[in-house]
Amino acid sequence: MGEVIVITSGKGGVGKTTTSANLGAALASLGKSVVLIDADIGLRNLDVVMGLENRIVYHLVDVVEGYCRLSQALIKDKRFDNLCLLPAAQTKDKTAVTPEQMRQLCKELKVDFDFVLIDSPAGIEQGFKNAIAGADRALIVATPEVSSVRDADRIIGLLEAESMPAPRLIVNRIRPAMVRRGDMMDISDILDILAIELLGVVPDDESIVVSTNRGEPAALAAASRAGQAYRNIARRLLGEDVPFLSLGDNPGLLFRIRRLFGNAR
Amino acid sequence: MTGQGTPDVPSGGPAPSGSPPTMRSPSVEALQWLSTRSGVRIRLPAKGTFPTVLEDLERALGEGSGVRGLAVTIDAAGRELGVPQLREIEVLLLERHGAALLQVVEGQSAAGKVGGLQNGARGARRVSRRTPVSSDPVLDGGVRNGRRALRRPWRDRTAPPPVEDDPVPRPASPAAGRAHSAAAGVSAGLPADAAPTLLLRRTLRSGQRVRFHGNVVVLGDVNPGAEIVAAGDIVVMGTLRGVAHAGATGSTDAIVAAFRLQPTQIRVGAVIGRAPDGQAPRPDTPEMARLRDGVLVIERYMPPAVD
Numbered sequence: 001m002g003e004v005i006v007i008t009s010g011k012g013g014v015g016k017t018t019t020s021a022n023l024g025a026a027l028a029s030l031g032k033s034v035v036l037i038d039a040d041i042g043l044r045n046l047d048v049v050m051g052l053e054n055r056i057v058y059h060l061v062d063v064v065e066g067y068c069r070l071s072q073a074l075i076k077d078k079r080f081d082n083l084c085l086l087p088a089a090q091t092k093d094k095t096a097v098t099p100e101q102m103r104q105l106c107k108e109l110k111v112d113f114d115f116v117l118i119d120s121p122a123g124i125e126q127g128f129k130n131a132i133a134g135a136d137r138a139l140i141v142a143t144p145e146v147s148s149v150r151d152a153d154r155i156i157g158l159l160e161a162e163s164m165p166a167p168r169l170i171v172n173r174i175r176p177a178m179v180r181r182g183d184m185m186d187i188s189d190i191l192d193i194l195a196i197e198l199l200g201v202v203p204d205d206e207s208i209v210v211s212t213n214r215g216e217p218a219a220l221a222a223a224s225r226a227g228q229a230y231r232n233i234a235r236r237l238l239g240e241d242v243p244f245l246s247l248g249d250n251p252g253l254l255f256r257i258r259r260l261f262g263n264a265r
Numbered sequence: 266m267t268g269q270g271t272p273d274v275p276s277g278g279p280a281p282s283g284s285p286p287t288m289r290s291p292s293v294e295a296l297q298w299l300s301t302r303s304g305v306r307i308r309l310p311a312k313g314t315f316p317t318v319l320e321d322l323e324r325a326l327g328e329g330s331g332v333r334g335l336a337v338t339i340d341a342a343g344r345e346l347g348v349p350q351l352r353e354i355e356v357l358l359l360e361r362h363g364a365a366l367l368q369v370v371e372g373q374s375a376a377g378k379v380g381g382l383q384n385g386a387r388g389a390r391r392v393s394r395r396t397p398v399s400s401d402p403v404l405d406g407g408v409r410n411g412r413r414a415l416r417r418p419w420r421d422r423t424a425p426p427p428v429e430d431d432p433v434p435r436p437a438s439p440a441a442g443r444a445h446s447a448a449a450g451v452s453a454g455l456p457a458d459a460a461p462t463l464l465l466r467r468t469l470r471s472g473q474r475v476r477f478h479g480n481v482v483v484l485g486d487v488n489p490g491a492e493i494v495a496a497g498d499i500v501v502m503g504t505l506r507g508v509a510h511a512g513a514t515g516s517t518d519a520i521v522a523a524f525r526l527q528p529t530q531i532r533v534g535a536v537i538g539r540a541p542d543g544q545a546p547r548p549d550t551p552e553m554a555r556l557r558d559g560v561l562v563i564e565r566y567m568p569p570a571v572d
């Protein structure tokens with residue numbers, strides 16, 4: 001039986017879709033069978049980031065409304081046989097799906113896949129509730145900005161009321177030079193407030209933009225720093241003890257993250 | 266298309282309008298009592314008028330293993346609750362059961378394990394307040410107390426009197442007589458150690474809000490965007506970054522103390538102090554805020570002398 005993981009944040013544009021695509025690709029490259037669900041109904045873009053847009057025939061809403069079988073809507077990735085995408089509907093809105101239907105869908109998918117990754121929409125409304133309904137655990141994505149951390153905190157508070165283990169944190173778009181200058185929140189500031197386990201830190205990296213436009217997840221590009229960070233996160237998800245990336249030329253950061261990692265409540 | 270206020274019902278397509286839903290599972294009908302990682306979550310029945318829901322809630326609270334001293338999350342199960350209805354729930358929790366309403370979620374949650382409270386039910390505890398504090402008043406802009414200069418030019422302003430339509434709920438029933446008189450004591454300026462105390466063993470996160478008619482002690486942090494309103498004192502055994510309002514029913518001798526006091530805003534009685542604009546100061550020692558001659562001052566917390 002596989003595990004259903006929702007990737008969520010509260011705030012939009014912080015990297016949920018990027019993280020879903022890259023974790024999916026990284027886990028698949030490590031031999032795991034993975035299905036990605038785009039739960040951002042009405043604003044789908046996980047298919048674009050994965051470069052699979054031209055293969056879509058059916059989507060999530062077709063499945064829950066019974067217009068097609070689940071297996072018909074799953075799109076096989078062009079790089080890995082063990083990676084699939086269940087795309088969102090572009091034309092419907094979030095109320096087209098209920099939490100109960102999402103729960104059922106996740107239950108079916110985790111029989112066949114090691115990982116079911118759900119890309120959550122922004123916000124705390126219906127779309128968010130759908131995205132978390134069938135999840136066994138959650139990953140929170142936050143950028144080093146006060147508003148992003150605030151929203152992440154709100155989400156963590158809401159998830160605490162669910163029957164799932166404490167979520168883990170991915171800090172995205174960190175810029176070591178800015179942190180050093182004191183112009184950006186550093187990891188310890190964020191962990192101080194959120195007080196959850198840190199799963200990974202992804203640098204702000206042009207290769208993400210390039211790979212997003214090409215539909216090739218950066219996690220598959222050996223030279224990409226952000227890709228390396230996602231590969232490490234995937235291995236940590238599998239229970240490996242992978243040291244944190246030393247970001248740029250800042251040896252201090254590695255040490256600091258390690259220390260905080262141990263202290264995170 | 267079902268409206269926002271109606272519960273989600275599993276449906277295989279558009280149902281004939283006006284016909285009663287038939288595929289409802291029993292779990293949607295009944296009130297559910299879930300024990301979560303951080304406390305208690307009560308899911309209201311999705312059907313029924315509000316008075317019957319309130320009755321169900323009252324019955325469940327009476328039968329349950331007790332929520333005294335706990336922060337309760339209410340799952341409205343898709344129902345839209347108005348402010349007066351929320352207040353009724355809040356008063357019921359406080360008045361009869363000594364629990365605080367932490368947050369209301371409108372989601373549909375998986376039916377979790379029904380069982381004992383993970384936090385354990387805790388009775389209201391008394392904290393005595395015999396803490397000697399040094400007592401230099403705050404100087405405008407260059408705040409200092411007996412030992413060292415404080416970093417904070419706290420901006421004071423007098424708040425409007427406690428808002429009438431948003432009062433801290435107070436016990437009114439004879440059943441809660443003792444707590445009632447204690448709460449009255451707080452507003453009358455009697456010692457805070459006569460008031461009931463709510464002990465919260467958790468961190469309050471953004472969007473969570475606790476109101477209590479006595480003192481509130483938090484074993485955890487109060488994050489930015491979270492808020493505590495108490496008729497008595499507020500003590501945070503962690504970092505207070507959110508908003509704390511002590512003496513909310515008018516008591517001017519209430520205090521706000523924290524292991525690390527970095528609040529967005531503190532209110533004591535009718536006085537509001539806010540953090541200075543720009544970089545928040547980071548104290549490295551426990552502190553407390555109180556009124557001295559009507560001015561909000563922040564002082565280093567001094568442990569009681571041993572005699």
Ligand SMILES: Nc1ncnc2c1ncn2[C@@H]1O[C@H](COP(=O)(O)OP(=O)(O)O)[C@@H](O)[C@H]1O
Binds near residue numbers: 009014202204209226
């Ligand atoms: N680590 C990163 N470095 C650079 N750009 C990034 C990074 N992560 C995300 N982005 C960019 O930020 C934008 C929003 O990311 P996206 O994953 O779509 O966010 P969300 O799904 O949370 O709304 C995209 O244009 C994406 O390419």
Ligand SMILES: [Mg+2]
Binds near residue numbers: 016017018040045119
């Ligand atoms: Mg997205």
